[in-house]
Amino acid sequence: MRWKATMCGLGLVLVAATACGEQTDSVQPGAGGGQPTSSEAAPTAPGVPATELPPVMPGGPRQMQPPDGAEQVPAARVDATVLPADFPREVFVSADGRQVFIRAEEGGCGRAAAEVTEQTDTRVVINLVENKTQQAGQMCTMDIRYPVVSATLSEPLTERTVVLESAKRGY
Template sequence: MRYSTKLIGTTRLAGAALVLTMAAACGSPTSMANAPASGTESAPPSGSGSASASASTPVPPPGKPQFDPPQGAVRVPDNRVDGAALPKTFPKEVYSDNGGTVLVVRAEEGGCGHALGEAVEQSAQKVVVDLSETKAQTGQMCTMDLRHPVISVALAAPLGERTVVLKRSAPR
């Protein structure tokens, strides 16, 4: 009987260690306590945006997605947004902010990836925005969720009447 008691105690200890290891790999409860409850992030403090952002307009800095467009951003009319290169299910929402010098684009990301956006071409007729996603680290466990954050893309000049062309490149 003594042997089986030791075996049960060892099994319980190994099970507890496994549960603690899995909890540590997924994130600690304290990090979740600081996460936004609504699924949205608040706007960053003024001055933390891109170099062209106004101190009075909270614009998310590059690489810092939000889930709602900044307050005061103006939606670019659908007839000035060309999303033909994107999959049908990909969102095609574009907003202008900061006097038209910042585009706020609805992007797509999932799992461990994070949405990226860059103005790769800016002419008098159009602005081409390349949307991509960061690659997940090798060996990292990721969820299979799909998110549609808005990301900011700085422009060299105000958008004006130019068309916004959205394209998608492979994860980086």
């Protein structure tokens, strides 16, 4: 009888160890080598200009790298002083300058999005928002992801400064 209890206990330990031992790929902010998994990659068609790509919407497929043809905005033209110290600071712009791609941060049940809140002759202010669902009893993972979100400008970015802000909603 004692051996049955021992075997049940050993089985539970084995199940718990295998469930907790699953490793996932993660992308660190600023790292260019992380590859998205097939469930995270946004569908893109070869040869489609970045201006024709739809913005990444909360709850939709996650785009982990900026689209081909997008160029990084020089760090001197990115003002991220109000972001938390560990927040990504990567900004890219499409070839026509009207679509901006920003590496954001999201975790668990949160979904990142970008909102243009101000556009002047000298600067563009973009609020990086993490929206969390409000479903009662919903279980959320304890991970951090760094998807690329996009925002469309009314005029090309040209030499304007990109000011990044952040907010959390639904917390």
